[in-house]
Amino acid sequence: MRVTVHLFASLRELAGARELGLELPEGATVATAWERLAAEHPRLRELRGTILPSVNLEFAEPGRPLREGDEVAFLPPVSGGAGMFEITEKELYADPLIERMRRDTHGAVCAFVGVVRETSPLGMKVTYLEYDAYKEMAERKMRQIGDEIRSRWKLEEVAIVHRVGRLAIGETSVVIVVASPHRRDAFEACHYAIERLKQIVPIWKKEVGEHGEVWLEGEGQGREELRWPRRRR
Structure with a gap:
């Protein structure tokens, strides 16, 4: 399945993009998306404990299952x-x-x-x-x-x-x-x-x-x- 990932502020700079498409296996979760993203952009790993994930404009737990077409965002701490x-x-x-x-x-x-x-x-x-x-x-x-x-x-x-x-x-x-x-x-x-x-x-x-x-x-x-x-x- 394919999901869209949105990144902001420091996360956007580290990944080099504000929006990315990820191909994930069936049964993938928010945590799966983050690990895939961090594997492609290793510098993101150090920020794992500070981010707040969301799915389709709602805050979400790392274990939340994802579906085809979901909009996932990883939010860094506010200023x-x-x-x-x-x-x-x-x-x-x-x-x-x-x-x-x-x-x-x-x-x-x-x-x-x-x-x-x-x-x-x-x-x-x-x-x-x-x-x-x-x-x-x-x-x-x-x-x-x-x-x-x-x-x-x-x-x-x-x-x-x-x-x-x-x-x-x-x-x-x-x-x-x-x-x-x-x-x-x-x-x-x-x-x-x-x-x-x-x-x-x-x-x-x-x-x-x-x-x-x-x-x-x-x-x-x-x-x-x-x-x-x-x-x-």
């Missing part, structure tokens, strides 16, 4: 090295983010993966969840969380990505990845990040199931002085 903070409607996969955050200087990479469960906190059966967000503000607040944990713990990489839209049972809603030379810093920072995300990031969740549907209120944005007072009945 700045300040972490990755994103609201997305695309499916989330933890492994590509973990690989992207890993460096030889890290002693620990800690990941939190939030998954849609089939029962509500009250034990009701859930059909699906729907997430909404104020995207621009949410991403800014995620960066704030990144700054906060960097000021408290010795970290080298931080990623917070949250999905919005309709999510089925078992799908991933949020991935947080923290990398540090030390495991304690990584664990504590990751725990802080998810708790802080619930407090200050403008993301809302609607639960739909056998009990009907309801927008769930969390801990709030942590600024009670900015809220309108509740009316007395």
Whole structure:
């Protein structure tokens, strides 16, 4: 089968092309495509741990099977090295983010993966969840969380990505990845990040199931002085 591979920035320069066609055997995966590419362009191998793959405009795990005509892209880290903070409607996969955050200087990479469960906190059966967000503000607040944990713990990489839209049972809603030379810093920072995300990031969740549907209120944005007072009945 034949797939098209897109390369950007440093990857494009190392391979000498922005777009390449690859002939792959049936059953080939994203990892197969990368290994074939690296065999033809050996200098790409040193960047393997930093890239994020996608297939047909969706982030993809290295083990994802490929089909005839697929569009594969290998994405190098974005400029700045300040972490990755994103609201997305695309499916989330933890492994590509973990690989992207890993460096030889890290002693620990800690990941939190939030998954849609089939029962509500009250034990009701859930059909699906729907997430909404104020995207621009949410991403800014995620960066704030990144700054906060960097000021408290010795970290080298931080990623917070949250999905919005309709999510089925078992799908991933949020991935947080923290990398540090030390495991304690990584664990504590990751725990802080998810708790802080619930407090200050403008993301809302609607639960739909056998009990009907309801927008769930969390801990709030942590600024009670900015809220309108509740009316007395």
